[in-house]
Amino acid sequence: MFISPAYAQAAGGGGGSDFLVQLLPLVLIFVVFYFLIIRPQQKKAKEHKAMIDALKRGDRIVTGGGLIGTVQRIVDDREAVIEIADGVRVRILRAMVVEITAKPGASGGEEKAEKQEKAEKKAPSGPTYWQILGVPENAGQAEVDAAAATKAGDPAAAEAIDTLKDPVKRKLYARLGHDEFVATLKD
Numbered sequence: 001m002f003i004s005p006a007y008a009q010a011a012g013g014g015g016g017s018d019f020l021v022q023l024l025p026l027v028l029i030f031v032v033f034y035f036l037i038i039r040p041q042q043k044k045a046k047e048h049k050a051m052i053d054a055l056k057r058g059d060r061i062v063t064g065g066g067l068i069g070t071v072q073r074i075v076d077d078r079e080a081v082i083e084i085a086d087g088v089r090v091r092i093l094r095a096m097v098v099e100i101t102a103k104p105g106a107s108g109g110e111e112k113a114e115k116q117e118k119a120e121k122k123a124p125s126g127p128t129y130w131q132i133l134g135v136p137e138n139a140g141q142a143e144v145d146a147a148a149a150t151k152a153g154d155p156a157a158a159e160a161i162d163t164l165k166d167p168v169k170r171k172l173y174a175r176l177g178h179d180e181f182v183a184t185l186k187d
Contacts, residue, residue, distance in 0.1 A: 051097070051100060052094050052095060052097055054100075055071060055074065055080065055094060055097060055100070056071065056074065056104075057071050057072065057073060057074065057104075058070065058071060058103075058104030059071045059100050059102070059103055059104065060100070060101045060102040060103075061082065061097050061098075061099065061100050061101065062097070062098050062099045062101060063082075063092055063096045063097060063098060064096040064097075064098050065096065067082070067084055067090065067092070068084065068101070069082035069083055069084040069090065070082060070083050072089055074094075075091065077094070078093060078094060078095070079091055079092065079093060079094060080092055080094050080097075086171075128178045129159070129160035129163055129164055129173065129178065130164075132151075132156065132157050132160040133147040133148065133151060133157060133160050133161070133164065134147055134151075135147045137174075141165075141167075144164045144165060144170075145165065148161040148164070148165060163181075
């Protein structure tokens with residue numbers, strides 16, 4: 001009385017559409033994963049590879065370890081040499097470059113500040129060491145040595161010769177300028 005009769009389904013007719021209905025959620029999940037995870041990751045990897053391939057000397061970069069430096073030399077497809085401080089060079093894997101912060105020739109805020117500071121520097125109060133020796137400011141060490149040999153007996157040129165023949169003092173002199181360098185020596 002209370003039990004209703006159960007009827008068996010007919011075999012064969014609806015089996016194909018059942019399989020497609022069960023497969024549909026899996027396909028939708030894969031499509032969602034592709035557009036939300038796989039595709040953006042592939043796009044980012046492609047952009048990173050293009051950035052690494054475009055890496056060249058003079059680029060200011062940030063590495064995965066947090067080092068900030070300037071590319072000095074590209075060793076090969078895998079390695080580069082960067083300068084992280086004056087005279088401190090480090091060999092890194094190119095794949096560890098996370099960001100290129102400045103390209104050479106692009107005027108970033110730091111470069112603009114340096115240019116403005118150089119423009120504001122006043123002319124030296126007296127002749128520069130370069131002028132005393134009679135060589136241009138971009139003269140090589142051989143030119144400085146030759147000029148030093150001709151002015152060896154001149155007592156006014158002794159300090160100029162001493163400064164320009166020593167590579168460390170020469171670099172400091174070029175960076176500080178004549179007046180500031182001379183003031184530093186007097187202190």
